[in-house]
Amino acid sequence: MPLSVDERWDLIDKISKQTVTFGAYKHTLKDAIAELTVKPLTGIPVAIAVIYGFWSFFCDFAGTLFTDGFMVRLFDEHWLPWLQSVFPGGLGNPLYALMVDAGHIENGVLVASDTCFESFGVLTSGLFVPFGVVLWAVVAFYLMFAILEDVGYLPRLAVLVDTVLHKIGLHGYAIVPTFLSLGCNVPGVTAVRPLETRKQRFLMITLLAVFIPCGAQIGIMQDLVPELMGWIFLTLAIGYLGFGFILNKIVPGKSPEIIMDVPPYQMPMWRNIASKLWIRTSRFLLVAVPFVLLGCLIVGLMYLTGAMDWLAAVFGPLLMGWFGVPEETVAPLIAGFLRKDLAVGMIGGLMEQGIMTTFQVFTSVVLLCIYFPCLATFVMMLKEENWKEFLGSIASLVAMVFVYGGLIHLVGIMLGVA
């Protein structure tokens, strides 16, 4: 026989009287520390220190130790010269250009590349980008991410940023997909599912696709332009919050509260961390490597067939006039459809050839971040959104790129650096 509401409450009272012990709870040191990390006055400085540790470890592990310490030497001093000496055809041969080294023009003469960033062959840049740079950046990122997750800090960060994220129509939990996207946008887009409404999911996916660079891209940026990283992140953060605020006002729908479990702090379990690290890194490589190799091949073919020169001529005026970047940027922008890290690597090649000023490098890198998600993220967006939302995301994205890209150029002109 079903119980009435009153009878149910009576039953609950009886059970709780028998099972729950009531009394004064004395806060432990762990509780007090947990409180400190969620109160804004103390929690924000702690977050600043945690992010410092995260970023510092990332730079030294991926940049100093592996990429600069071993991989650059392995690829530039051994792998590239060896391939240049044994691969049939030589400089100027189409197959050689596609697979090893396209070379570049210096004083009217085609010369061989010195680095794997410049060479742009499938076997040189195509392997250097994922294995020489990106792999270490991704390992460093996911290792730190897994530690923060296991310790129990991430939910506290979510509580801490809740107020700020509510201003852009999101919940504090949105920090999790945002953080996850800093590793790779694909799991970041998947992680928006716990957000309550379609509006929140739409806002989150659009902002992730536009303003959050992935770990691979960050790794390459840190290697190429470490001195500009602060400015690049500041520009992206302003865009994330500014356009988030505008989208929240324009997009109809609700942004309700959600209840989140904040577990107590605990020691990380190393087995857990190792398995998370392995799963995430191997998945990432499975997605990234084929796209990087394909990207090198497509861009190489476009150069060989003259399609890239045609595109540069067509889009050059727009790139120069509106965004203030040279027409050569069209090649990285096309490669960026496949892989953003590959595209930033191409900008590195243009930088080494002295084609761009520092401000143009800055603008190009920011444009690459915001102009379009990579193909894998694009597919994931299609999966997570309906057609209407997907088209809305693309329309917002195009508008944001033109408005923000133009604004950055305008600021550069006003400061006299563009």
Place this chain on the structure above:
Amino acid sequence: MNEGEEKFGQIYFAVLGAVALAFGAAELIASAGGGFTWGILDSSGAANPLFLSWRAIILLSVGFFYLSSVKDFAEVHQLAKSVMASIMIWIVAGMAIWSRIAGSIPGEETWFNSLDGFLASYAPPYCPEMFLLPFSLVIMYYIFKEGETEK
């Protein structure tokens, strides 16, 4: 913790807080002017200038955390502030040590560094957080004492 331990903690962490605050202020000023190296103290930000002002903000916070924990030091919420400040020092100093380890393994011309080159990577000057690191470890004693009380 007993009264003597509380009194010692109050004085000790007040001094450490004041020193952290002074270091933080110096790093903040240094970050505006490109940094400085004074004897074995390095605030040049040569390794990564972006980190200098970031570190300065953390050190200033550490100073405030220690100083604000001094009143009623034995109370668990107050003690937690000192613990948190020490953890923040461990993060920053730990990363400074990790940076040296990462830089000391690969060689300039060879794959791996020579023994001399390896050892030279750990020579002074050091950043302020590394000087504060051993002094911040005193908090371990208080964590241990608090753990005993909780039991």
